[in-house]
Amino acid sequence: MIAVTAKAMKGDRQKCLDAGASDYIAKPVDIELLLALLRVWVARAERPAQRPSHRCPWRRRSRP
8 A cells, every 4th residue: 555645754654664654655645656655566576486665766865
């Protein structure tokens, strides 16, 4: 489930994830971003053995 909310306050994303959402996007919805999120989660659903990381797929994170 991807949470879509009009609230874009600091901490809202984490609240949505804590409530059980797989990801979060704020309004106004960027269609390209929504489609990117859907592609990520559909691909993960096709690989059920892999546990979701709950990180934003469009943000890069440095790895050690």
